[in-house]
Amino acid sequence: MGSAAVKAVSAEALTAASSSLSAAIETGGSELPQAPVGRATSVVTKVGERTSLVGGHTVVALAGATGSGKSSLFNRLVGADVATVGARRPTTSRPTAAVWGDEEAGPLLDWVGVTTRHHVAGAASGPTAKEGKSARARAGLAGRVGSLDGLVLLDLPDFDSRETANRVEAERVLELVDVFVWVTDPQKYADARLHDDYVSALATHDAVTLVVLNQVDRLSEAEIEQCVADLTRLMARDGMPRATVIPTSARTGWGVDVLEQRLSNAVSGANASRARLAADIRQATAALRPGVADTEPKIAAKGEGELVDALARAAGVPTVVRAVERDYVMQAVSHTGWPMTRWVQRLKPKPLRRLRLDNGHGDISVSQADVRSVLGRSSLPPPTPAARAAVDLATRRLADRAGSSLPTPWADAIDEAAAPPGHAMSDALDQAVIGTSLRSRTPVWWRMVGIVQVLLALVALAGLVWFLVLMLLGWLQFPSIETPMWGPLPWPFVLLVGGVLAGLLLALVSRFLAGIGARRRGAVINGRLRDSISAVADERILAPVTAILQRHRETRQHLESAAKV
Numbered sequence: 296m297g298s299a300a301v302k303a304v305s306a307e308a309l310t311a312a313s314s315s316l317s318a319a320i321e322t323g324g325s326e327l328p329q330a331p332v333g334r335a336t337s338v339v340t341k342v343g344e345r346t347s348l349v350g351g352h353t354v355v356a357l358a359g360a361t362g363s364g365k366s367s368l369f370n371r372l373v374g375a376d377v378a379t380v381g382a383r384r385p386t387t388s389r390p391t392a393a394v395w396g397d398e399e400a401g402p403l404l405d406w407v408g409v410t411t412r413h414h415v416a417g418a419a420s421g422p423t424a425k426e427g428k429s430a431r432a433r434a435g436l437a438g439r440v441g442s443l444d445g446l447v448l449l450d451l452p453d454f455d456s457r458e459t460a461n462r463v464e465a466e467r468v469l470e471l472v473d474v475f476v477w478v479t480d481p482q483k484y485a486d487a488r489l490h491d492d493y494v495s496a497l498a499t500h501d502a503v504t505l506v507v508l509n510q511v512d513r514l515s516e517a518e519i520e521q522c523v524a525d526l527t528r529l530m531a532r533d534g535m536p537r538a539t540v541i542p543t544s545a546r547t548g549w550g551v552d553v554l555e556q557r558l559s560n561a562v563s564g565a566n567a568s569r570a571r572l573a574a575d576i577r578q579a580t581a582a583l584r585p586g587v588a589d590t591e592p593k594i595a596a597k598g599e600g601e602l603v604d605a606l607a608r609a610a611g612v613p614t615v616v617r618a619v620e621r622d623y624v625m626q627a628v629s630h631t632g633w634p635m636t637r638w639v640q641r642l643k644p645k646p647l648r649r650l651r652l653d654n655g656h657g658d659i660s661v662s663q664a665d666v667r668s669v670l671g672r673s674s675l676p677p678p679t680p681a682a683r684a685a686v687d688l689a690t691r692r693l694a695d696r697a698g699s700s701l702p703t704p705w706a707d708a709i710d711e712a713a714a715p716p717g718h719a720m721s722d723a724l725d726q727a728v729i730g731t732s733l734r735s736r737t738p739v740w741w742r743m744v745g746i747v748q749v750l751l752a753l754v755a756l757a758g759l760v761w762f763l764v765l766m767l768l769g770w771l772q773f774p775s776i777e778t779p780m781w782g783p784l785p786w787p788f789v790l791l792v793g794g795v796l797a798g799l800l801l802a803l804v805s806r807f808l809a810g811i812g813a814r815r816r817g818a819v820i821n822g823r824l825r826d827s828i829s830a831v832a833d834e835r836i837l838a839p840v841t842a843i844l845q846r847h848r849e850t851r852q853h854l855e856s857a858a859k860v
Contacts, residue, residue, distance in 0.1 A: 304569040304860060306346065312576045312860035313342040319583065319853035322846050326704040331582035338579045341471070342572050344406060352400050353567045354407060354447045355558060356390075356469060358493070359478035360486055361453040364509045367545035368478060369393070369450040372555065377413045377450075388461050390451050390468050395562075396444030407471045409449060441559035448558075455488050469493075473567040474503045476554075480510040481518075484526045490533050498534025499581070500574040503567055505539050505557055506530060512544035573860045580858045587851045588701045591844045594693065594837065602836065603829050605689040609682040610724035612824045619733055619820045620813040627809030630741040633798045634752040690714050690836060697840050705847055712839035723835055727827040733820055738812060744805050748798055755794025761787035 317339045320332055359365040370376050373393045391411045394400045404412060451468055452461035469475070475497065479489060497504065508526055511519050523540050530538035539557065543550035561567045607613075629637055694713040698706030765787065768776065778785045 303566050304573045309569050312857045315853045315857040319850050323850040327586040335579035338575045352445050352447045353562045354472045355474040356449045356472040357476050358451045360455045360483050363478045363480045364545050365478035371545045390449050393448045395446040441563040445562045473571045476505045478507045494533040499578045501535040503571045508542045511542040512547045580854050591848050602689040605685040607828045609686050616817045616821045620817040623813040623816045624809045631744040631805035633802045708843050715835050723831045727831045731823050731827045751794045751798040754790050758787045758790025
């Protein structure tokens with residue numbers, strides 16, 4: 296209003312900003328400060344209710360302290376003694392409305408909650424006094440331009456009234472009006488209640504704020520200029536450096552035509568209600584903005600190394616890997632060892648079976664159904680205190696990285712999300728180990744060496760049988776059979792001793808190769824188990840933390856969008 300260029304707020308932009316504010320409240324949840332959330336929720340509700348009202352009225356409130364003469368000014372603008380004026384304070388206990396124009400304002404006043412209403416039949420005429428002409432000249436006005444049709448002017452109870460109900464009523468109506476006209480006088484224009492409780496609190500509403508210095512008929516021209524300059528300085532201190540200060544006198548009409556022109560500008564612009572609501576949204580957004588940070592920290596999209604290491608240790612992965620390696624060696628020996636001693640392996644306990652990770656039928660794995668219906672849990676030893684401490688340290692470090700730059704409520708939420716209940720996590724890790732396939736393809740060289748071992752065993756057996764036949768023939772005193780020789784050694788001896796020695800040597804070489812293969816198998820299974828543990832870490836820890844960070848990001852973006860209105 297006046298010489299200031301105010302950006303018009305479209306209905307679409309206002310609705311979008313209100314939706315963004317509502318979305319910020321929803322995504323922010325309990326992590327946002329509750330008092331500003333309550334205020335923002337009220338603003339969203341008010342925007343919906345105000346924009347749903349049909350009509351182009353502009354609601355202007357005359358608000359001021361006791362004795363400021365706002366009721367007299369109200370009557371002067373209306374052109375009739377509508378508001379009660381008197382020496383007894385407080386005079387105004389309920390708001391009074393004056394409506395210009397023929398458009399129905401009943402639903403709007405019902406929403407504002409004003410029952411005392413007066414319809415202004417014609418446009419109020421400005422004063423013709425010399426003081427009024429001087430005010431017009433100083434304002435650069437030759438007369439009022441525009442109409443007041445559509446103006447709804449309210450005379451409010453004193454905001455510093457001794458009656459609590461009056462103060463409450465004034466503050467209630469001030470929450471709903473479109474334009475504020477703060478009426479003060481030369482004695483109270485520096486009143487702390489006006490500046491600290493109202494003007495400063497509504498510093499974002501400068502586009503819909505006017506300040507009237509009433510009762511200037513008591514001052515000289517120099518004193519008027521001095522008071523206006525001082526009041527302008529106070530308004531700038533309150534956050535309104537371009538506030539419009541209008542000196543008036545309700546008794547003489549001095550400056551009232553300037554005020555009328557400003558009100559006419561507000562009505563003809565048809566933007567005051569949206570400007571007020573937009574300012575409310577910006578104010579509510581500014582109050583919520585400290586509840587979120589400017590950026591969000593980044594954490595690994597998939598299982599962080601330190602966390603997975605700690606969880607793997609707590610889940611007994613090293614134990615399982617060692618059992619897999621030992622089991623590999625035992626199976627290798629059972630396939631490639633000397634056939635005459637392989638049966639010894641059957642007497643040794645199976646490492647994976649002792650951990651309940653073998654179903655007893657030779658498959659190094661069990662199904663999830665078997666786990667749930669029969670086993671339920673593995674027989675892995677519980678994590679040691681050192682392993683549990685490592686998990687706690689890793690989760691704390693993750694929470695610190697994710698929440699260190701966030702406000703305390705968000706950081707607390709991340710701390711809670713990063714530390715799920717111990718028993719639930721233990722069960723999830725155990726199931727991850729049980730559900731990981733420890734089965735691998737049988738190495739081809741086992742079968743080849745096994746075949747060679749059988750052949751060598753048969754060779755040794757053939758030599759032994761040959762010896763026994765020769766011994767039997769000698770015992771029965773049958774004619775001896777000439778025994779072929781391999782150098783100085785008879786072939787039966789070569790077959791028997793050579794087959795045994797070759798088999799034992801091959802078994803030793805196979806055992807060495809089995810150790811190498813066991814380490815490779817352990818590395819493969821360790822990778823599988825870590826992948827399973829990583830999936831648990833993602834589901835139980837990283838996903839909840841990431842979800843909180845995503846909510847924070849969405850809340851911040853919604854607030855930034857709402858603040859642009």
